[in-house]
């Protein structure tokens with residue numbers, strides 16, 4: 001399985017937890033106070049509560065149900081109901097490979113994550129969630145024209161071999177908009193939008209609004 005872009009780094013600041021889905025694997029992605037990034041099975045070993053409902057406490061993730069604390073090695077090290085107890089080493093959460101590159105969080109649930117190569121200086125704009133099948137989200141995006149003015153229209157480039165990435169290129173101004181699609185549910189797709197080149201604030205807002213229009217178009221095509 002390829003590495004999946006599950007979110008943007010800017011949306012997971014220190015001491016926050018988010019939920020993600022890669023294939024059948026439900027995940028809790030979290031970042032410790034010192035910025036260590038973790039991707040875990042979204043299931044507490046105690047009674048199965050989703051760890052994405054938990055709270056980051058320094059370098060630990062605390063389950064929201066009975067408060068068991070798990071450290072950055074995914075081992076339980078504190079049980080509030082038995083504070084004097086040293087938990088057995090066998091109480092551990094299943095972990096997966098995760099890393100951050102180009103402002104994107106990449107997870108591979110089978111292997112070490114290897115992010116898809118992207119332009120060196122690209123930077124993240126935003127993510128949008130679209131409630132359609134992956135092919136509908138991609139096809140709608142392919143057919144939605146993006147223009148930022150008379151001198152700036154973007155054309156679909158086919159240089160990217162990865163079918164889940166669309167690259168829109170403005171040749172006149174040497175800049176690109178990249179769309180990274182991730183199937184995050186049966187009929188839910190998350191699209192991460194990255195920019196490469198110089199854009200004004202107004203242009204970034206226009207691209208953001210354009211992505212919203214893509215979402216509406218895709219969702220209305222299936223309703």
Ligand code: FES
Nearest residue numbers: 044046047063066
């Ligand atoms: S279910 Fe997580 S601490 Fe009980």
